[in-house]
Amino acid sequence: MDETTETTSSEPLAVGHGLRRLVVADEDDGCVLGRPDLGRYVTVPPAGGAFVRSLQDHGDLVRATRAATEVAGEEVDGEDFVRALAGMGLLTDPEVDETRTRPLVTPGVAGVFFGRVAWCVYAVAVLGSLLAILSTPALRPGYSDVWFLRDKALSSLVVGLVGIALAGVHELWHWLAGRAEGLSGRFRVSRRGVFLVFETDLTEVVTMPRARRHGIYLAGMAVDSVILAMALLVEWLALSGSGGLPAGVGRFAAAVAFIKVVGIGQQWAMVFLRSDVYALLANLLGCHNLYRATWLTTKRRTVGLTTPESDELARIGEHDRAVAAWFGWVHLSGLVAVAAMVVFWVVPYLAGMVRWLVPVLARGDVGSGQFWTAAGLLTLTAVTWLTPVVVAVRERRLRLAGRLL
Amino acid sequence: MKIEIREVENTRLTVWVPEE
Numbered sequence: 001m002d003e004t005t006e007t008t009s010s011e012p013l014a015v016g017h018g019l020r021r022l023v024v025a026d027e028d029d030g031c032v033l034g035r036p037d038l039g040r041y042v043t044v045p046p047a048g049g050a051f052v053r054s055l056q057d058h059g060d061l062v063r064a065t066r067a068a069t070e071v072a073g074e075e076v077d078g079e080d081f082v083r084a085l086a087g088m089g090l091l092t093d094p095e096v097d098e099t100r101t102r103p104l105v106t107p108g109v110a111g112v113f114f115g116r117v118a119w120c121v122y123a124v125a126v127l128g129s130l131l132a133i134l135s136t137p138a139l140r141p142g143y144s145d146v147w148f149l150r151d152k153a154l155s156s157l158v159v160g161l162v163g164i165a166l167a168g169v170h171e172l173w174h175w176l177a178g179r180a181e182g183l184s185g186r187f188r189v190s191r192r193g194v195f196l197v198f199e200t201d202l203t204e205v206v207t208m209p210r211a212r213r214h215g216i217y218l219a220g221m222a223v224d225s226v227i228l229a230m231a232l233l234v235e236w237l238a239l240s241g242s243g244g245l246p247a248g249v250g251r252f253a254a255a256v257a258f259i260k261v262v263g264i265g266q267q268w269a270m271v272f273l274r275s276d277v278y279a280l281l282a283n284l285l286g287c288h289n290l291y292r293a294t295w296l297t298t299k300r301r302t303v304g305l306t307t308p309e310s311d312e313l314a315r316i317g318e319h320d321r322a323v324a325a326w327f328g329w330v331h332l333s334g335l336v337a338v339a340a341m342v343v344f345w346v347v348p349y350l351a352g353m354v355r356w357l358v359p360v361l362a363r364g365d366v367g368s369g370q371f372w373t374a375a376g377l378l379t380l381t382a383v384t385w386l387t388p389v390v391v392a393v394r395e396r397r398l399r400l401a402g403r404l405l
Numbered sequence: 406m407k408i409e410i411r412e413v414e415n416t417r418l419t420v421w422v423p424e425e
Contacts, residue, residue, distance in 0.1 A: 032413065033410075034413070039415070041413040042410045042411060042412055042413055043410075043411045043413055044408055044409065044410055044411075045408060045409065047408055048408045048410070051408065068408065072406060072408075074406050075406065076406055076408060077406065077407050077408070080407050080408075081407070081408040081410075084407075084408075084410050085410070088410065163422070164422055167420040167421070167422050170420040171418070171420055174418040185418075188417075190417070190419075192419060192421070195421055195422075196421070196422040197419045197420060197421055197422060198419070198420050198422060199417040199418060199419045199420075200417070200418050201415060201416070201417050202416050202417075202418060203413075203415045203416045203417075205416050206413050206416065216418070217418065219418075220418060220420060263420065263421065266421045270421070274417070274419065275419055276418050276419065279416055279418060282414075288411060288412075288413045288414065289411065289412050289413060289414045290414065291414050292412070292414060315411070316411065316412075317411055384422060
């Protein structure tokens with residue numbers, strides 16, 4: 001219990017260090033409350049924001065209730081509000097002490113990559129890439145660009161590894177864009193459906209004005225477009241023979257261009273699986289909890305909802321539910337398309353891969369390059385497709401534990 | 406009146422690990 005907090009309640013209210021960590025930001029026609037250290041955020045009407053600000057300043061429940069009542073224009077139940085916040089874990093004591101560590105990258109340094117000049121570079125990269133691909137058929141990315149070496153298996157392995165490295169750069173750019181605004185993103189390996197993803201949790205972005213969030217959402221595709229433009233330039237120089245570049249370098253650049261075109265395409269095509277474009281769209285539409293509303297809407301339309309799920313959907317804001325009513329159809333058709341893709345494309349591909357790999361590995365010719373290429377491809381494929389299974393099992397265990405507690 | 410509290414979803418910016 002914080003000694004500066006006085007309450008008139010017969011039951012002491014557990015507000016203390018956790019309350020001081022609560023961030024309040026005005027947004028739309030309400031307030032965002034959240035704990036950056038816990039990564040949990042909620043929205044409340046303006047009276048809720050006034051209440052928390054007053055309680056933080058004066059530590060007096062009666063005074064805070066009065067402040068909220070003034071804003072709301074009617075009597076507010078302050079104790080109920082504090083209990084509800086505590087029930088959502090927003091007032092729990094911080095796990096770590098408040099010692100400030102020096103940030104690895106300061107906002108000033110990160111800001112260099114997201115100033116006006118930088119965004120002009122990103123825009124030129126997007127327009128230049130589009131122009132090059134549309135005007136020069138030889139630069140048009142195609143699936144066969146993956147095989148930039150004579151050895152197709154080795155090409156696939158190298159492209160897979162380069163793809164992982166470039167995915168890391170995409171995430172690094174989101175993290176950097178967060179640092180430019182003073183946010184600390186958290187990197188993790190996760191899944192979207194059956195697919196392996198890297199993700200950077202930047203939920204703290206919801207404490208910023210909506211118009212300033214776009215750069216953080218677009219940062220990944222911005223760096224993707226620069227990599228694409230550079231790859232297309234190298235490819236063009238190699239094709240035209242003007243840069244003195246060996247043809248092999250041009251073919252590798254074509255493989256990189258293909259990786260990036262697919263990567264940028266995925267961000268737009270996978271909007272229903274919460275891609276970067278989803279975050280952009282949800283913000284433009286002024287939503288707070290669109291994905292949960294969408295998921296519950298889709299479930300209601302297909303297999304029906306349990307009573308707790310119906311209650312949960314009813315508690316989500318009206319605006320989110322209205323958007324989910326149409327976005328739900330995008331979501332449902334997207335899920336059907338992805339399921340079809342997995343059945344008709346991913347499964348046959350994995351089966352073909354195993355059929356090719358097993359005999360090569362079974363020969364056990366450890367002196368041959370082909371053996372090690374096959375071993376590398378098998379490892380890469382297993383990690384790519386089994387990690388989402390491990391993540392799903394862990395999610396399920398946590399969810400069950402959460403319910404049992 | 407009771408002050409209504411609503412959840413805000415996580416912002417997790419994602420990249421698909423290539424299945425090119």
